[in-house]
Amino acid sequence: MTSSENAPRGPVDSSRVPRYAGPATFARLPRIDETGGRADVAVVGVPFDSGVSYRPGARFGGNAIREASRLLRPYNPAQDASPFALAQVADAGDIAVNPFDIGEAVGTVQDAADALLDSGARLMTLGGDHTIALPLLRSMARKHGPVALLHFDAHLDTWDTYFGAAYTHGTPFRRASEEGLLDTAALSHVGTRGPLYGKKDLDEDERMGFGIVTSADVMRRGVDEVTDQLRQRIGNRPLYISVDIDVLDPAHAPGTGTPEAGGLTSRELLEILRGLADCHLVSADLVEVAPAYDHAEITSVAASHTAYELTTLMSRQIAEAREKGPDTD
Template identity: 40%
Template sequence: MGLIQRPAPGRGVPCRWSSQFNVPPSALFVARPVGVCSMMKLPVQASAEGPDAALVSGSVPSSFSRPCCLPRFGPRQIRAESAMVRRYNASTGAAPFDSLRVADIGDVNVNLYNLPDSCRLIRESYQEIVASGCVPLTLGGDHTITYPILQAVAEKHGPVGLVHVDAHTDTGDRALGEKIYHGTPFRRCVEEGLLDCSRVVQIGVRGSSYEPDPYKYCRDQGFRVVLAEECWWKSLVPLMGEVRRQMGDKAVYISFDIDGLDPAYAPGTGTPEIAGLTPAQALEIIRGCKGMNIVGCDLVEVAPMYDVSGNTALLGANLLFEMLCVLPRVETM
């Protein structure tokens, strides 16, 4: 792993640094377009051995909600936009790179012609990541990937709590006869006992439906469903206080579908729904997860084809940074 340049303490000049920690290089000394296009320009390595947290992408070609929807290219665009993410979170005081070893460990190799086999490949890759003691932060890709990831996470930690931000509950049973696709991951997780249903919260849900009560399945399982209407024009800090108490000290997974946000802020996604959350509310949700026993995170459904300005991918990159900032053992400045 190469050495990273950073300013010497108390001085404005670069120096060579060989600490155990990796940090994003400063644009004051290294031009943003320079180097390998890794997440936050962090070092790239082939496995999860060594880091405390690993940025990894898993992407499968199963989104068919809009013609030619291509969320499988989302990780690539998120990585490109993440060059704008800096080292410190000046708003919260979090300094994740001062206390965690973080690296980009690349992409899971999937089978483009066989979705169940892709899920197997993702599950096996994440079993290795989780077994290494590394916390995975995943760049999607569509929401199908959360199912095999949670298979691997729950194998180690048991049924996990879930903070799920999304316009949709993703608890459908079938589409076109298939049981695995981006609208079914959390029903499959329930069926396999991967979730602690008393500790599942879904935030930002909204939109038209094919059923008169599209949230009945979730509520029957014991999920807390927070509709987007309940979030309009208000801070979500009080809600997240309740969520922290609900999650307790047991393992929690964060799954953030970018379509949870209003398409005015995040148009680059396959299944946009009007009247969604704001970026400020997204920050309140993620920052409100600080103190939870977070064992993994994902940011999914960025579709660059519909992201002309790049703002959706930039937003996704910043939300992943915010997730990194609330992991256990993150220091403050």
């Protein structure tokens, strides 16, 4: 158990300070400098969208998610957990990246992620566009070896290049596969749908080891069956989850760069994530929130709850590992 002296510092008390007042850290949690540089889970933003192929604006996504997260509360009834009491979750601010040089930006994200992981934190990264998944996966593989991947997205993001560019928001998992960052026995896209450039897109994706659960699969088979399939595929491997908010139907997430009709509901996404409680989640990202297209903050609210569920999963696992003793994480 965590001693009272080392008890996590939690969010601002909303019964004393109105939710709309004060700094908009994620879930009104302390900044990492307010916890002595210590965090079991570091919520970190990457305001970068220079890799997009259609609508820009995801560079503002992290702060929009933080603003929406003012409404989050400290007890998560769906997981029967108080995540911010189980582990120290802190807002690590933003990684400042070069918006004019994608290669430099990728390197900056990787260096910052390496430093946070070396400090003992797991990462809940708020994008930004999906380009940032590649440097984050490089950091994960550096620490854990090739990782299992659950990729929630309307799109495959395993294309080769756009306009001859190898590093874009549509290519991160092709590069990650080529670099040996992924455990090819435990890869799956979830929520994919919509038109492709050709059937070869699916053939090449399959050769990389990806399984596919489409949004129609979730609708027809149901959340419980799909989640059970995903758990079996992942096993006890170190798991990285990458969520593009466009996995949700535009009715649930209009504020994104490349919307596709026929997506998951926010309820389906949250329930699938909750069903992964027994998996070994080492870190996660949430990308492609573009607030300029987000009327009534629908997308930002869905994204804040998604990050909350992911953070709860990590906090529970950290607390359980501490109960079991050293060397169990």
